[in-house]
Amino acid sequence: MAEPKIVTAALIIIGNEILSGRTKDRNMSFLAEELTARGVRLMEVRVVVDIQKEIVDAVNALRARYDYVFTTGGIGPTHDDITADAIAVAFGVGISENEAAVALMDKRYKPGEFTAARRRMTRIPHGGVLVRNPISTAPGFRVENVYTFAGIPAIMQAMFKEIAHELAGGDPVLSRTVTSMLPEGIIATPLEKVEKDHPGLEAGSYPFVRDGRFGSSLVLRSTDTAQLESAVTALKAAVIELGGTPVEE
Amino acid sequence: MAEPKIVTAALIIIGNEILSGRTKDRNMSFLAEELTARGVRLMEVRVVVDIQKEIVDAVNALRARYDYVFTTGGIGPTHDDITADAIAVAFGVGISENEAAVALMDKRYKPGEFTAARRRMTRIPHGGVLVRNPISTAPGFRVENVYTFAGIPAIMQAMFKEIAHELAGGDPVLSRTVTSMLPEGIIATPLEKVEKDHPGLEAGSYPFVRDGRFGSSLVLRSTDTAQLESAVTALKAAVIELGGTPVEE
Numbered sequence: 001m002a003e004p005k006i007v008t009a010a011l012i013i014i015g016n017e018i019l020s021g022r023t024k025d026r027n028m029s030f031l032a033e034e035l036t037a038r039g040v041r042l043m044e045v046r047v048v049v050d051i052q053k054e055i056v057d058a059v060n061a062l063r064a065r066y067d068y069v070f071t072t073g074g075i076g077p078t079h080d081d082i083t084a085d086a087i088a089v090a091f092g093v094g095i096s097e098n099e100a101a102v103a104l105m106d107k108r109y110k111p112g113e114f115t116a117a118r119r120r121m122t123r124i125p126h127g128g129v130l131v132r133n134p135i136s137t138a139p140g141f142r143v144e145n146v147y148t149f150a151g152i153p154a155i156m157q158a159m160f161k162e163i164a165h166e167l168a169g170g171d172p173v174l175s176r177t178v179t180s181m182l183p184e185g186i187i188a189t190p191l192e193k194v195e196k197d198h199p200g201l202e203a204g205s206y207p208f209v210r211d212g213r214f215g216s217s218l219v220l221r222s223t224d225t226a227q228l229e230s231a232v233t234a235l236k237a238a239v240i241e242l243g244g245t246p247v248e249e
Numbered sequence: 250m251a252e253p254k255i256v257t258a259a260l261i262i263i264g265n266e267i268l269s270g271r272t273k274d275r276n277m278s279f280l281a282e283e284l285t286a287r288g289v290r291l292m293e294v295r296v297v298v299d300i301q302k303e304i305v306d307a308v309n310a311l312r313a314r315y316d317y318v319f320t321t322g323g324i325g326p327t328h329d330d331i332t333a334d335a336i337a338v339a340f341g342v343g344i345s346e347n348e349a350a351v352a353l354m355d356k357r358y359k360p361g362e363f364t365a366a367r368r369r370m371t372r373i374p375h376g377g378v379l380v381r382n383p384i385s386t387a388p389g390f391r392v393e394n395v396y397t398f399a400g401i402p403a404i405m406q407a408m409f410k411e412i413a414h415e416l417a418g419g420d421p422v423l424s425r426t427v428t429s430m431l432p433e434g435i436i437a438t439p440l441e442k443v444e445k446d447h448p449g450l451e452a453g454s455y456p457f458v459r460d461g462r463f464g465s466s467l468v469l470r471s472t473d474t475a476q477l478e479s480a481v482t483a484l485k486a487a488v489i490e491l492g493g494t495p496v497e498e
Contacts, residue, residue, distance in 0.1 A: 017455055019291045020424075021281030022468065028296070032270030042268045044303070047277070047294035050453075054293070077434045078454040079441040117437030136463070152456060175269075185326040188366030192328040204299075205327040206266055207401060214385070219271065 004223040007170035010062040013047040014073040039169030055086035073151030077117040088125035098124035108137045171223040180244035183214040190238035198231045253472040256419035259311040262296040263322040288418030304335035322400030326366040337374035347373035357386040420472040429493035432463040439487035447480045
């Protein structure tokens with residue numbers, strides 16, 4: 001069996017409003033699901049404040065470690081939108097109004113409404129490739145392996161869909177879930193054995209409470225269909241042996 | 250005017266299930282709101298995979314930078330629950346079954362049900378102080394400025410409430426929000442001026458779409474009531490001058 005091809009990613013969420021609790025982030029779970037479905041493993045997420053050095057440090061730490069980095073937030077027209085400048089600093093490149101971005105924005109606004117603040121949104125780090133924004137025009141961009149998206153979920157999702165075909169996914173990670181009303185403390189040892197017996201298998205356990213009783217969802221993940229099938233069979237047998245009723249979800 | 254007292258915190262969310270999109274995190278927004286209400290500023294959040302080195306590196310990077318660090322997840326009974334060991338490594342201390350934790354757990358379970366897997370949950374880094382778990386007994390713990398909580402939201406929240414009185418909050422950050430149907434591109438420049446004119450004021454802008462039109466919520470934050478009042482007055486005047494109708498939310 002060939003080594004599975006692993007493709008990784010990280011997400012940087014930029015914005016004081018998430019950290020103050022004012023806004024609930026919805027981009028992390030969206031991106032997690034979309035990447036997983038494409039065979040890209042989201043390995044790390046950082047939420048950072050609107051301070052240039054924090055953004056630069058996070059971008060530089062993560063772009064060196066992972067195949068892709070995505071950022072959300074901080075590319076609007078206001079003075080606290082500093083992501084584009086931070087990306088330029090992280091890559092050591094200049095930043096200025098991008099001609100193509102200016103043309104797009106100019107077409108969108110009526111005469112007199114393309115304000116100085118809105119022109120800020122055409123500033124793109126040099127070497128950046130625009131990412132189309134089908135909702136409100138002001139583009140995102142990519143510099144090398146770092147994609148910079150808007151923070152508003154509808155726009156962020158539209159931007160992701162514009163570039164999703166560019167992502168080179170790894171072998172898809174297949175997943176099966178066996179749920180029962182056995183608590184983790186009972187099923188933990190057999191679960192560990194199933195993982196050890198199946199090379200390349202990752203076994204996770206997620207407890208829940210139903211009608212006042214603890215149960216657990218046991219998630220088995222592998223890039224190898226045969227290994228996964230064998231592991232599910234072994235795990236179901238272990239659940240039954242311990243008096244539980246395994247249900248696949 | 251005295252310098253405001255700033256107290257900071259970071260959160261480390263441990264768990265592959267968040268990064269795969271299987272589970273939606275609910276602890277970040279809970280902690281963000283609770284800390285903000287107590288005058289503690291959440292400055293950074295990291296979501297990391299269940300790999301010891303990742304957890305250790307995040308704990309050591311953040312505990313040196315912030316007054317408090319909270320971790321969620323990875324203290325259950327299964328083999329992928331490795332947070333307690335990682336905390337011990339991060340602090341360079343040993344780890345073993347904690348007598349008080351064993352006594353608590355022993356009382357909870359019927360004879361024969363206190364399994365080896367459940368005993369794992371009594372392993373606490375040396376020097377750790379237990380955090381009571383009123384829901385399912387297995388305790389969290391604190392080592393120096395790092396609090397380690399369960400990942401299940403109901404248990405995490407209960408653990409936070411057990412220790413909330415210990416947190417030394419800074420001056421509370423007061424917040425006022427002025428909303429109007431002026432888009433960010435129109436209000437951005439006056440907003441920046443209001444921030445510059447009021448020392449210590451932080452101004453943020455959050456766009457939204459309502460009935461197909463862009464509006465914005467402008468959030469002013471300060472520890473100084475008088476500065477904040479003056480800023481709100483100036484901002485409302487600017488909104489009116491631009492033809493908008495300011496609404497305080």
